[in-house]
Amino acid sequence: xKILKLTSESKTDLLNTLLKRSPNNYGQFESAVSDIVxxxxxxxxxAIFEYxxxxxxxxxxxxxxxxxxEEIEEAYQKVDEKLVNVMKRAADNIxxxxxxxLHNSWIDMKDDGTMLGQKITPIGLxxxxxxxxxxxxxxSVLMNVLPAKVASVKRxxxxxxxxxxxxxxxxxxxxxxxxxxxxxxxxxxxxxxxAMAFGTECVPxxxxxxxxxxxxxxxxxxxxxxxxxxxxxxxxxxxxxxxDETANPLYVASDLLSQAEHDEMASAILITTSExxxxxxxxxxxxxxxxxxxxxxxxxxxxxYGYILLADTMEDxxxxxxxxxxxxxxxxxxxxxxxxxxxxxxxxxxLGEYSSEPLGDYFAGPNHxxxxxxxxxxxxxxxxxxxxxxxxxISYSKEALxxxxxxxxxxxxxxxxxxxxxxxxxxxxx
Amino acid sequence: xKILKLTSESKTDLLNTLLKRSPNNYGQFESAVSDIVxxxxxxxxxAIFEYxxxxxxxxxxxxxxxxxxEEIEEAYQKVDEKLVNVMKRAADNIxxxxxxxLHNSWIDMKDDGTMLGQKITPIGLxxxxxxxxxxxxxxSVLMNVLPAKVASVKRxxxxxxxxxxxxxxxxxxxxxxxxxxxxxxxxxxxxxxxAMAFGTECVPxxxxxxxxxxxxxxxxxxxxxxxxxxxxxxxxxxxxxxxDETANPLYVASDLLSQAEHDEMASAILITTSExxxxxxxxxxxxxxxxxxxxxxxxxxxxxYGYILLADTMEDxxxxxxxxxxxxxxxxxxxxxxxxxxxxxxxxxxLGEYSSEPLGDYFAGPNHxxxxxxxxxxxxxxxxxxxxxxxxxISYSKEALxxxxxxxxxxxxxxxxxxxxxxxxxxxxx
Numbered sequence: 001x002k003i004l005k006l007t008s009e010s011k012t013d014l015l016n017t018l019l020k021r022s023p024n025n026y027g028q029f030e031s032a033v034s035d036i037v038x039x040x041x042x043x044x045x046x047a048i049f050e051y052x053x054x055x056x057x058x059x060x061x062x063x064x065x066x067x068x069x070e071e072i073e074e075a076y077q078k079v080d081e082k083l084v085n086v087m088k089r090a091a092d093n094i095x096x097x098x099x100x101x102l103h104n105s106w107i108d109m110k111d112d113g114t115m116l117g118q119k120i121t122p123i124g125l126x127x128x129x130x131x132x133x134x135x136x137x138x139x140s141v142l143m144n145v146l147p148a149k150v151a152s153v154k155r156x157x158x159x160x161x162x163x164x165x166x167x168x169x170x171x172x173x174x175x176x177x178x179x180x181x182x183x184x185x186x187x188x189x190x191x192x193x194x195a196m197a198f199g200t201e202c203v204p205x206x207x208x209x210x211x212x213x214x215x216x217x218x219x220x221x222x223x224x225x226x227x228x229x230x231x232x233x234x235x236x237x238x239x240x241x242x243x244d245e246t247a248n249p250l251y252v253a254s255d256l257l258s259q260a261e262h263d264e265m266a267s268a269i270l271i272t273t274s275e276x277x278x279x280x281x282x283x284x285x286x287x288x289x290x291x292x293x294x295x296x297x298x299x300x301x302x303x304x305y306g307y308i309l310l311a312d313t314m315e316d317x318x319x320x321x322x323x324x325x326x327x328x329x330x331x332x333x334x335x336x337x338x339x340x341x342x343x344x345x346x347x348x349x350x351l352g353e354y355s356s357e358p359l360g361d362y363f364a365g366p367n368h369x370x371x372x373x374x375x376x377x378x379x380x381x382x383x384x385x386x387x388x389x390x391x392x393x394i395s396y397s398k399e400a401l402x403x404x405x406x407x408x409x410x411x412x413x414x415x416x417x418x419x420x421x422x423x424x425x426x427x428x429x430x
Numbered sequence: 431x432k433i434l435k436l437t438s439e440s441k442t443d444l445l446n447t448l449l450k451r452s453p454n455n456y457g458q459f460e461s462a463v464s465d466i467v468x469x470x471x472x473x474x475x476x477a478i479f480e481y482x483x484x485x486x487x488x489x490x491x492x493x494x495x496x497x498x499x500e501e502i503e504e505a506y507q508k509v510d511e512k513l514v515n516v517m518k519r520a521a522d523n524i525x526x527x528x529x530x531x532l533h534n535s536w537i538d539m540k541d542d543g544t545m546l547g548q549k550i551t552p553i554g555l556x557x558x559x560x561x562x563x564x565x566x567x568x569x570s571v572l573m574n575v576l577p578a579k580v581a582s583v584k585r586x587x588x589x590x591x592x593x594x595x596x597x598x599x600x601x602x603x604x605x606x607x608x609x610x611x612x613x614x615x616x617x618x619x620x621x622x623x624x625a626m627a628f629g630t631e632c633v634p635x636x637x638x639x640x641x642x643x644x645x646x647x648x649x650x651x652x653x654x655x656x657x658x659x660x661x662x663x664x665x666x667x668x669x670x671x672x673x674d675e676t677a678n679p680l681y682v683a684s685d686l687l688s689q690a691e692h693d694e695m696a697s698a699i700l701i702t703t704s705e706x707x708x709x710x711x712x713x714x715x716x717x718x719x720x721x722x723x724x725x726x727x728x729x730x731x732x733x734x735y736g737y738i739l740l741a742d743t744m745e746d747x748x749x750x751x752x753x754x755x756x757x758x759x760x761x762x763x764x765x766x767x768x769x770x771x772x773x774x775x776x777x778x779x780x781l782g783e784y785s786s787e788p789l790g791d792y793f794a795g796p797n798h799x800x801x802x803x804x805x806x807x808x809x810x811x812x813x814x815x816x817x818x819x820x821x822x823x824i825s826y827s828k829e830a831l832x833x834x835x836x837x838x839x840x841x842x843x844x845x846x847x848x849x850x851x852x853x854x855x856x857x858x859x860x
Contacts, residue, residue, distance in 0.1 A: 022656070083844050086837045097546055100538060108530060115781075116527055116795055121774045123808045137845050171844065207808040225655060226452070226663045229808035233656045254853040261849035293848045340823070344551045348822035351545075354831040354857060355824050358850040362841045363834055365546055366822035378553045378637040378659035380820035390810035392778035392796035393770070394785050401784040404793055407516045411792045414513050414601065415567050418723045419691035420788040423684040427784060 001256075001282045001302050006271060006309040011320055014269070014307055015374070018324070021236050021265045021305070022373045033190045033219040040194035045201045051191040056132075057164040060186055065202050067168060067184035075173035084174060090363050091142050091178050097365030098150040101384040113397025118390045122151045123229070125204060126387055127196035128181070129211035130172050132161035132188055138175035139361060143368050143382065144211050145179035151387035156181050157204065159196060161188020189213075190220035197224035210369070210382060231382055235373040236265035236305075239357055240326035240346075242317050242339060243281075245274035247332035248353060252277070253284035255330055255356050260301040261294040267305035269324070271317040278308045318342045325376040328357050347376045402428065431686075431712045431732055436701060436739040441750055444699070444737055445804070448754070451666050451695045451735070452803045463649040466620040467627075474630035481621040486562075487594040490616055495632050497598060497614035505603035514604060520793050521572050521608050527795030528580040531814040543827025548820045552581045553659070555634060556817055557626035558611070559641035560602050562591035562618055568605035569791060573798050573812065574641050575609035581817035586611050587634065589626060591618020619643075620650035627654035640799070640812060661812055665803040666695035666735075669787055670756035670776075672747050672769060673711075675704035677762035678783060682707070683714035685760055685786050690731040691724040697735035699754070701747040708738045748772045755806040758787050777806045832858065 004010045039047045045062060052060050076084065107117030128144040130136060141158075148156050158181045160168055168186060176184055185203055187195055193213075199205030209221055210231040221230045239259035241252050256268035272278050285306075289298045311317040318339060321329060325345035333339055336351040343349060347370030348360055361368045371379035405424050412420035434440045469477045475492060482490050506514065537547030556578040560571055571588075578586050588611045590598055598616060606614055615633055617625055623643075629635030639651055640661040651660045669689035673682055686698035702708050715736075719728045741747040748769060751759060755775035763769055766781040773779060777800030778790055791798045801809035835854050842850035 080844070083840060086841050089834075089837060090841065097538075100536070101548070103533075106530070108527075114794075118531070118813075119770070119773075119779070124774070134846070139841060139845065222652075222656060226652060226805070229805075250856055251853075254849070254856045257849040258847075258853040261847060288849075288852070292852060293846075298849065336825075340549070343549075343821070344554070346821050348824060349549070351823070351825035352827075354828045355826045356853045356857065358838055358842055358847075358853050359826060359831065360822070360824045361850060362838050364544075364824050364826065366824055370822070371819075375656070375659075376819065376821070378819055381822050383548075383820060385815065389801075389806065389808055390813060391773070391776050391806070392790070392800070392811050393781070394778060394790045394794050394796055395766075395781035396785045396789055396794065397782075398784045401789065404519075407519060408788055408793050410513060411516050411520065411569060412788055414510070415569065416564070416723075417688075417691060417788075419684070419687040419718075419728065420791060422718070422722060423681075423688040423786045423788050426680055426684045427786065 001285045001306050001308050003278050003282055003308040003310060006311040006316055006320055010309065011323065015323065018267055018305065019373065029215055029219055033216055033223060036190040037194040037220055037223050040191050040200065041198045048187055048191050048195055048200060051189065052162070052187060055189055056161050058162045058166050060162065060166060062202050064166065065185055065187065067173060067186065071168070072173050072177050075170035078170035079174045087138060087142065087175055087178050090139070091146060093363060093365035094142055094146045095150060098147045098384050102150065107393060112400040114400045115393065115395040117393040119393055120388055120390055122153045122388050123207040124153070125155045125157070125206045126153045127206035127209045128156065128158045129192060129209060129213050129217060130158055130160040131213050132163065132169065136160070136169040136172050138171040139368065140212060141172055141175035142179050145176065145181055147367065147382055147384050148387045149180050151384045153387050157183045157185065157196070157206065159185045159187045159192035162186040190216040193217055193220035193224055197228045208387065210386070231369065231386060232371050232375055232379040236267065237262040238267045238327040238372055239330065240269045240271065240321055240324055240328070241330040241332060242321055243270060243272045243274070243277055243332040244314065244334060245277055246334045247277055249277055249280035249284050251353055251356065252281045252332060253288055256285055256306070257288050257292065257298055258356070258358050259328065260298045260306060261292065264297055264300040265305065266301045268302060269307045269309065269326070271309045271311055271320055273311050273314055273317060275310055278310050282308055314339070321346070325374045327370045327372045327376065328360070330355070330357060345376045347371050347381055431715045431736050431738050433708050433712055433738045433740060436741040436746055436750055440739065441753065445753065448697055448735065449803065459645055459649055463620045463646055463653060467624040467650055467653050470621050470624035470630065471628045475632050478617055478621050478625055478630060481619065482592070482617060485619055486591050488592045488596050490592065490596060492632050494596065495615055495617065497603060497616065502603050502607050505600035508600035509604045517568060517572065517605055517608050520569070521576060523793060523795035524572055524576045525580060528577045528814050532580065537823060542830040544830045545823065545825040547823040549823055550818055550820055552583045552818050553637040554583070555585045555587070555636045556583045556638045556640065557636035558586065558588045559622060559639060559643050559647060560588055560590040561643050562593065562599065566590070566599040566602050568601040569798065570642060571602055571605035572609050575606065575611055577797065577812055577814050578817045579610050581814045583817050587613045587615065587626070587636065589615045589617045589622035592616040620646040623647055623650035623654055627658045638817065640816070661799065661816060662801050662805055662809040666697065667692040668697045668757040668802055669699070669760065670751055670754055670758070671700045671760040671762060672751055673700060673702045673704070673707055673762040674744065674764060675707055676764045677707055679707055679710035679714050681783055681786065682711045682762060683718055686715055686736070687718050687722060687728055688786070688788050689758065690728045690736060691722065694727055694730040695735065696731045698732060699737045699739065699756070701739045701741055701750055703741050703744055703747060705740055708740050712738055744769070751776070755804045757800045757802045757806065758790070760785070760787060775807045777801050777811055
């Protein structure tokens with residue numbers, strides 16, 4: 001891995017390089033996606049089945065688009081029982097962590113009869129997209145579905161592309177069953193997103209679409225935003241490690257590679273104040289890259305988006321981390337908690353030497369669907385609030401309104417909205 | 431106003447009619463907006479100043495694009511002191527209501543050294559768009575800025591178009607000053623949204639853009655979503671009143687008209703179980719439409735999107751209200767609180783005969799920036815959470831990780847992610 005000095009130039013270069021990976025920059029696919037979306041919106045099932053034949057080489061129709069109970073039972077036969085049990089334990093942890101995020105509706109009351117509050121209710125129907133083929137990750141199914149389940153969303157559907165034989169990856173089906181998905185449809189790509197956004201004869205219109213996907217899926221989600229709610233638009237995976245001389249270089253190198261293996265656009269960055277650590281991590285990372293199974297992906301990812309940055313001070317390292325706003329941030333220093341208090345922008349923070357990033361991907365409970373590409377500056381990990389919405393509650397008594405009715409009338413008049421003023425005034429004229 | 435029977439047909443017709451007003455349906459403006467956005471992204475200030483000359487007939491440059499302290503002082507001279515005080519009282523109420531929405535960061539701890547939680551922090555920089563001309567509403571300035579202020583957002587900027595003389599509406603400046611805006615830029619339209627999304631020489635890049643605007647502004651916000659966070663895409667205003675025979679027809683008619691006056695696309699709907707009330711409201715609404723100042727707008731809005739629906743039962747009325755998911759919902763019945771418990775989808779609920787909708791627009795404290803066009807099924811009123819983001823915290827001890835490391839390794843292996851598995855494994859090999 002390359003070692004650079006952390007300067008304002010190297011930081012700017014790095015930020016510009018990372019931002020190039022944003023799914024927002026793939027405008028050239030927009031018109032293809034827009035065609036698919038309008039076609040599904042207008043022609044419904046017919047369009048979906050055509051695209052499935054074209055893109056997935058699979059003939060489906062209304063009679064077999066839904067995964068059956070028998071197919072789910074078959075899937076359980078194909079998955080190692082030990083793994084099924086691990087999935088169940090992971091699901092328990094995810095459920096417990098997300099239950100702690102639940103908020104009650106609340107109401108504030110005053111003596112004069114004023115009641116103001118927020119009613120907090122789940123959305124009615126959520127839709128999860130799960131990629132097929134090599135990108136079918138059962139862990140992602142758990143992470144997408146369980147927050148909706150904890151939010152008490154009444155109906156949760158899933159779409160995922162079938163293979164040429166019309167089958168769905170067994171691990172996806174088992175994870176969906178463990179998480180409590182109600183219906184699974186064998187549809188993939190932009191056509192699946194459009195189906196869920198607008199509804200078709202077979203697929204119900206949902207309120208929110210979540211889940212990862214390729215560039216077509218990401219752009220279809222953006223195109224449908226507003227008709228439905230979506231989670232953030234996911235870019236390639238990222239890890240940033242802040243470490244000092246106390247960190248174990250083998251752990252740091254291993255953790256960097258755990259994200260580099262995701263894909264060639266993934267980014268792995270170490271920022272350290274220790275030159276000795278920088279050199280040792282570089283050596284270990286290069287060695288591990290050769291030993292692990294996804295060597296080609298790891299090497300390309302490290303070449304393009306892997307950095308070891310040597311910082312003069314820990315303050316500089318922290319400032320850079322806040323600017324990069326990484327999806328995953330590990331803090332491997334003598335005082336990780338103190339540094340955490342200074343981190344404002346990150347998807348998830350992993351503290352200390354026994355909190356390696358895959359712990360969060362699979363098991364600890366916090367969601368692994370995290371803001372990427374600097375969007376941790378304004379987006380959050382997928383969470384229960386994403387599946388709930390608020391309604392304001394406003395209730396005034398005659399006494400309460402009579403004290404302020406002239407203020408409201410004056411304000412409305414000043415904006416030229418006389419019918420607004422009138423609606424208050426009529427209550428005090430009779 | 432027309433009176434119809436509430437049936438599944440009339441409901442479907444109404445829903446389809448209302449949805450036609452969605453800003454999502456104005457694809458024909460998309461390429462114009464996309465040109466403006468890319469031009470500002472590439473050419474920065476130069477592009478902004480050109481568009482301001484073209485669209486606002488106003489020559490601005492780097493020396494005068496920012497509103498000065500003197501201009502704000504002048505604005506105070508132009509606004510009635512009584513109105514300034516009303517704005518301040520409204521601001522206090524808005525601040526108090528939004529302070530009740532603040533959530534603490536939290537952490538959950540276990541004996542074995544596990545610590546899991548959420549760090550909740552404000553975004554760094556928020557940008558508010560304020561329309562110019564007739565659509566400059568000081569109340570909207572307060573509603574957009576104060577939640578960000580309560581969230582402790584460090585820097586809040588505003589953009590608003592200048593008139594041909596390079597001036598900004600005085601009421602906007604006073605409201606911005608009361609709410610605590612840090613900088614105001616004289617830029618409007620899609621070019622202002624692009625400037626805030628990407629930053630230019632003069633305008634800083636923000637993390638989140640909120641605020642209403644015309645179709646160009648709405649589409650520019652959607653185009654920039656992902657580069658920045660945005661609030662929901664606002665459509666025309668809506669009111670739905672559920673009333674029974676106990677409701678005062680003058681109040682109902684006045685409240686319907688208070689939204690109808692917003693613009694010709696605004697929608698005003700009464701659903702009632704009382705035929706007598708339906709008839710009386712229809713008469714009163716038509717009479718008031720003639721008397722109030724914005725007669726032409728009100729008549730067109732009522733003709734196109736005004737409905738009085740006669741329901742067989744209160745249950746039917748409630749079901750329809752949940753399907754329509756109105757921006758504003760008034761409940762004027764003998765038992766408004768009981769009905770409220772059955773309402774899942776609405777931006778804001780106004781209860782009882784002294785909670786007319788303009789109370790919420792101007793004064794009570796809850797936000798008046800609300801989801802429109804059925805999006806209350808999944809979007810929320812603007813609130814403090816919109817200006818905060820979450821970061822997951824994950825900290826395991828050696829003891830805690832050693833109990834589960836084999837589970838994680840197995841799960842990672844099953845997904846073919848060997849570098850993930852390795853990053854856990856190396857911690858238990860030495």
